[in-house]
Amino acid sequence: MGKCKNLTFLDLSSNVLEGYLPFQWLFPCMVYFNISRNMLTGVLPRFGKESCHSIMVSYGQAPIFLDVEDIQNAYSNIPVWGYQMSTIFGSLVDENLVFIHDFSWNRFIGPIPSFSIGGDFLATNHKPSYKLFLNNNALNGSLPGELVSNCNDLQTFSVNLSTNQISGGIYPGLLLDCLQLKEFEAAHNQISGSIGPAFGNLKMLQRLDLRGNRLSGSLPGQLGMLKDLKWILLGGNNLTGEIPSQLGQLTSLIVLDLSRNGLTGSIPENLTNATNLEIVLLNHNRLVGEIPSSFSTLSSLTELDVSFNNLSGHIPQLQHLSNCDFFKGNQYLHPCLDPYSAPPDRLPDLLEVHKEYRQSKLKSFVIAMVASASFILFILLVMVLVLILGRRKISRLTSLRRKVVVTFADAPTEVNYDNVVRATGNFSIRNLIGTGGFGSTYKAELVPGFLVAVKRLSIGRFQGLQQFDAEIKTLGRIRHKNLVTLIGYHVGETEMFLIYNFLSGGNLETFIHDRSGKNVQWPVIHKIALHIAQALAYLHYSCVPRIVHRDIKPSNILLDEELNAYLSDFGLARLLEVSETHATTDVAGTFGYVAPEYATTCRVSDKADVYSFGVVLLELMSGKKSLDPSFSEYGNGFNIVAWAKLLIKERRSSELFSPELWEVGPKENLLGMLKLASTCTVESISIRPSMRQVLLYWEFIVLRQYWDGTNGLVFHGLIIVSTQNKGCAHSSLFPVVSPLLALH
Numbered sequence: 008m009g010k011c012k013n014l015t016f017l018d019l020s021s022n023v024l025e026g027y028l029p030f031q032w033l034f035p036c037m038v039y040f041n042i043s044r045n046m047l048t049g050v051l052p053r054f055g056k057e058s059c060h061s062i063m064v065s066y067g068q069a070p071i072f073l074d075v076e077d078i079q080n081a082y083s084n085i086p087v088w089g090y091q092m093s094t095i096f097g098s099l100v101d102e103n104l105v106f107i108h109d110f111s112w113n114r115f116i117g118p119i120p121s122f123s124i125g126g127d128f129l130a131t132n133h134k135p136s137y138k139l140f141l142n143n144n145a146l147n148g149s150l151p152g153e154l155v156s157n158c159n160d161l162q163t164f165s166v167n168l169s170t171n172q173i174s175g176g177i178y179p180g181l182l183l184d185c186l187q188l189k190e191f192e193a194a195h196n197q198i199s200g201s202i203g204p205a206f207g208n209l210k211m212l213q214r215l216d217l218r219g220n221r222l223s224g225s226l227p228g229q230l231g232m233l234k235d236l237k238w239i240l241l242g243g244n245n246l247t248g249e250i251p252s253q254l255g256q257l258t259s260l261i262v263l264d265l266s267r268n269g270l271t272g273s274i275p276e277n278l279t280n281a282t283n284l285e286i287v288l289l290n291h292n293r294l295v296g297e298i299p300s301s302f303s304t305l306s307s308l309t310e311l312d313v314s315f316n317n318l319s320g321h322i323p324q325l326q327h328l329s330n331c332d333f334f335k336g337n338q339y340l341h342p343c344l345d346p347y348s349a350p351p352d353r354l355p356d357l358l359e360v361h362k363e364y365r366q367s368k369l370k371s372f373v374i375a376m377v378a379s380a381s382f383i384l385f386i387l388l389v390m391v392l393v394l395i396l397g398r399r400k401i402s403r404l405t406s407l408r409r410k411v412v413v414t415f416a417d418a419p420t421e422v423n424y425d426n427v428v429r430a431t432g433n434f435s436i437r438n439l440i441g442t443g444g445f446g447s448t449y450k451a452e453l454v455p456g457f458l459v460a461v462k463r464l465s466i467g468r469f470q471g472l473q474q475f476d477a478e479i480k481t482l483g484r485i486r487h488k489n490l491v492t493l494i495g496y497h498v499g500e501t502e503m504f505l506i507y508n509f510l511s512g513g514n515l516e517t518f519i520h521d522r523s524g525k526n527v528q529w530p531v532i533h534k535i536a537l538h539i540a541q542a543l544a545y546l547h548y549s550c551v552p553r554i555v556h557r558d559i560k561p562s563n564i565l566l567d568e569e570l571n572a573y574l575s576d577f578g579l580a581r582l583l584e585v586s587e588t589h590a591t592t593d594v595a596g597t598f599g600y601v602a603p604e605y606a607t608t609c610r611v612s613d614k615a616d617v618y619s620f621g622v623v624l625l626e627l628m629s630g631k632k633s634l635d636p637s638f639s640e641y642g643n644g645f646n647i648v649a650w651a652k653l654l655i656k657e658r659r660s661s662e663l664f665s666p667e668l669w670e671v672g673p674k675e676n677l678l679g680m681l682k683l684a685s686t687c688t689v690e691s692i693s694i695r696p697s698m699r700q701v702l703l704y705w706e707f708i709v710l711r712q713y714w715d716g717t718n719g720l721v722f723h724g725l726i727i728v729s730t731q732n733k734g735c736a737h738s739s740l741f742p743v744v745s746p747l748l749a750l751h
Contacts, residue, residue: 012036020044020109028052028115034108036125041109043140050117051110051146104135111140111167118148119168123156134162142169142192149175150198158185163211165190176200188212194240195219202241204229216240218264223247226265231256242266242288249273250289255280264288266312274299274313283307290314290333298323298340313337412506414495415483421453422495422506431461441514443562445579450509458509459494462576463502479505482578485550489542491565491575510573512566519561519626527667529676531570532627536680537705538572539564543620544698546577547613554578555611559619560600560633561626599633599646603690614692617701621687625651628680630665648688655685679708 012033020043027049034040034052106124124137137155150173158164164187173196182188182205189211198220206212207229213236222244230239231253239254242264249272250265260281266288273296274289284305290312297320302311309327315336322334322341331343410424430451431438441448446464453459483493494506512518515535539559546554556563556577565573602618605611622633625647631637638645641653654663661669664677683704689695696704 015039017041035123037106037108038104039107041107042113043109044112046114048114048116051115051120051141053120106135106137107140108138109140110144112143115141115144115146117146119146119151119154119173121151121153121156124161134160136162136164136189138165140167141171142167144171146171146173149173150177150181150193152178152180153184154181155185158187161187163187163189165214166192168193168196169216170195172196173198177203179203179205182206182209186210190214192216193220197221199223201225202227202230202246206230207232209233210235212236213259214238214240217244219243221245225249226251228253230254233257235259237261240264242268244268246270250275250278250294252277254278257281258283260284262286265292267291269293271295273297274318276301279305286310288312289316290336292316294318297321412495412497413480414506415480415493418494419453419457421457422459424497426453427451427459427461427497427504427506430459434461434463441562443558443576445576446504458511460491460507460509462505462507464504478578485554485577487542487545487549489538489571489573490545490577491573507575510565510567512568512570514562515564515566515572515623515627516561518566518570519630520632527630527665528671529668529673532668533676533680533708535564535566535570535572536624536627539574539620539623540698540701540705542572542574542577543616544702546574547616547698553613555613556616556619557605557611558597558600559616559623560597561623564623602692604692612692613697614695617687617695617698620698620701621684622648624680624684624687625663628665628668628677628684629663630668651681651685651688655681676708683708 014033015037016039017037018039018041020041022045024042024045024047026047028042028047028051030052032052108122119141122139124135139155146168150168154166155161155164164185166188167190169192173193176199182203186208188209190213191209192214194216195218198217200222201224202217202222204227206215206227210233212233215236215238218240220243222241223246225248226241226246228251230236231251234257236257237259238261239257240262243266246265246268247270250270252275254260254263255275255277258281261283262285263281264286267290270289270292272294274294276299278287279299279301282305285307286309287302288310291314294313294316296318298311298313298318300321300323302308303323303325306326308325310333311325311329312333314333317339318337319339320341322343334340334343412422412424412427414422428434430453431449434447434449438449438451439447440450440460446462449461449463451459451461479493479496483496486492491510492508494508496505497503518535543556543559546556554577556574558576558579559574563574563576565575567573600619600622602615605615605618625631626633629647631647631650633647635647635650638647638650641650651663654660660678660681661674663681669677683701686694686696687701
């Protein structure tokens with residue numbers, strides 16, 4: 008592995024690796040290196056100043072490396088990475104290169120070495136950022152005077168040293184030599200000493216986490232100079248002195264944790280000038296005085312914990328309900344549930360109350376009970392009357408709504424409830440043209456010559472849809488030449504249906520398994536596949552929010568008389584998801600077409616549609632079903648994807664195509680289509696292309712006929728792909744399709 012000079016992305020996380028980390032690996036030259044959550048031990052190697060090659064992660068410009076979107080998708084379905092990966096890769100969408108080295112959750116010991124990244128990257132126009140994770144190990148010794156050797160040449164630097172055995176103080180030089188420090192996390196160690204004023208120089212600092220250490224002394228007022236600081240987490244130390252009033256200047260501050268220290272004095276009145284505060288933890292200190300009433304003006308404050316101090320006075324009326332446990336342990340603080348009652352030490356002595364007062368109080372109680380009973384009886388009578396009248400009104404409204412059909416633009420007047428029911432023969436089996444997981448579809452001729460397809464939804468699957476109208480209206484606005492047009496819909500207590508334009512060519516399932524020889528030709532196959540890809544790319548990239556179909560299969564692809572393809576049932580999985588009674592963890596796909604990561608984790612992405620699209624391509628080329636009976640000879644569970652991989656591996660690719668299709672050809676284009684289908688059905692979603700990449704590759708298949716062996720790909724006099732650098736193809740027209748170009 009140490010000889011792989013061009014290795015740029017290495018992820019060995021979440022395994023059971025043991026042993027030591029090889030010193031020969033070129034860590035500084037790896038843009039992404041992750042060995043977290045293993046059982047590796049030993050000391051960490053010291054990073055040298057390595058000479059590295061050029062940029063290693065593609066931002067849509069360099070076709071020979073992984074695209075950021077692929078790296079994100081690679082981890083989107085791993086639960087333990089959810090928040091962390093979205094945080095890490097959230098910064099990768101801009102033009103700045105981000106190095107990530109993750110050694111966390113292992114058993115590394117010894118002192119913390121000095122780290123660095125390859126010097127070649129620091130000479131570029133865009134300074135890189137660096138994220139270093141060393142948390143949850145057994146690293147010991149004191150903090151080094153220098154964590155990263157070229158820190159001030161970076162855009163930003165983030166480090167996590169939490170949950171180790173680090174001791175000693177924080178050297179001012181560590182901070183002054185790294186002014187680009189953005190996140191400094193070293194919680195749950197044994198760090199001692201004070202928080203010096205040098206922290207005030209870290210103008211880019213956003214997160215400071217030193218919880219659970221042995222810090223002492225007072226908090227420096229210079230912290231108030233850090234305008235970008237969002238998290239101050241200093242709970243569980245031995246800090247003393249007063250809370251600096253300068254913290255009120257931190258307009259970006261979200262979380263302030265000073266709990267479990269020895270802080271004294273009062274809570275600064277101007278602390279509430281930090282108007283973005285959401286969580287303030289001041290519990291288990293020695294604070295005195297009143298809680299500033301200005302806390303009631305903080306609209307984002309959801310948690311204010313001042314328990315176990317010596318506070319007194321009233322509890323502010325916070326804009327969000329607060330737990331009374333957050334105020335207990337303060338002897339002179341007014342009760343939580345009655346902020347205007349007298350303090351506890353001044354409550355009257357009940358033994359001194361006069362007998363006459365007790366009798367008067369008893370009479371008042373009896374009178375109050377009688378009055379309350381009368382009032383309750385009156386309210387009950389009113390409720391009964393309202394209920395009776397309300398039921399009659401709802402019944403009238405429901406009877407009217409039963410026959411309402413909501414239509415979208417350009418829908419003819421013939422689209423109404425009575426016409427639909429009549430034209431379907433009251434949903435007679437004679438007019439049934441298809442069934443699926445969402446319901447049954449019927450053919451209906453509303454007026455002579457005007458045909459529609461009516462999808463009668465299964466009431467059992469769509470219940471309690473409070474957002475149904477909004478969701479279905481969003482689908483009704485979607486228009487694309489290769490999507491079935493939604494004309495209107497009806498929602499009633501016992502009936503729900505969608506109305507689409509009718510397509511006379513049937514569905515792709517019938518075409519594939521009952522097609523005539525004249526249609527088994529490359530132009531037809533190519534056109535159908537291209538139309539499906541264009542429809543999916545539109546759903547994934549042009550709809551806001553993007554729509555993932557989740558149930559791509561031949562029966563959901565319709566054809567007209569000229570064999571143009573149209574995708575149907577898009578958005579129905581989303582309608583199912585917003586149901587109040589339906590479990591959203593169900594897989595809304597069809598066995599044989601569902602991507603492996605979707606079937607096992609129920610976590611969906613647009614790459615799941617890409618997988619299903621690849622299965623449809625294999626069916627289109629072979630004429631076989633996804634779970635064809637002919638696969639039984641290979642054993643249970645063997646499907647068309649496994650069959651295609653077997654034929655490709657054994658160099659028998661031609662056997663996959665139907666004889667009529669292979670005989671007519673062109674064979675080169677057919678093999679290109681097979682390679683595309685094979686890439687679409689890989690298990691790893693980081694390698695699996697997006698629909699945008701699929702479309703670009705499709706253009707490549709079409710334009711291949713214009714290939715010029717000297718200059719490259721020439722189309723209308725324009726050199727699109729030129730061959731250089733020892734035969735490696737470089738493209739400015741479709742760089743993101745490089746993983747697919749590698750197949751040729």
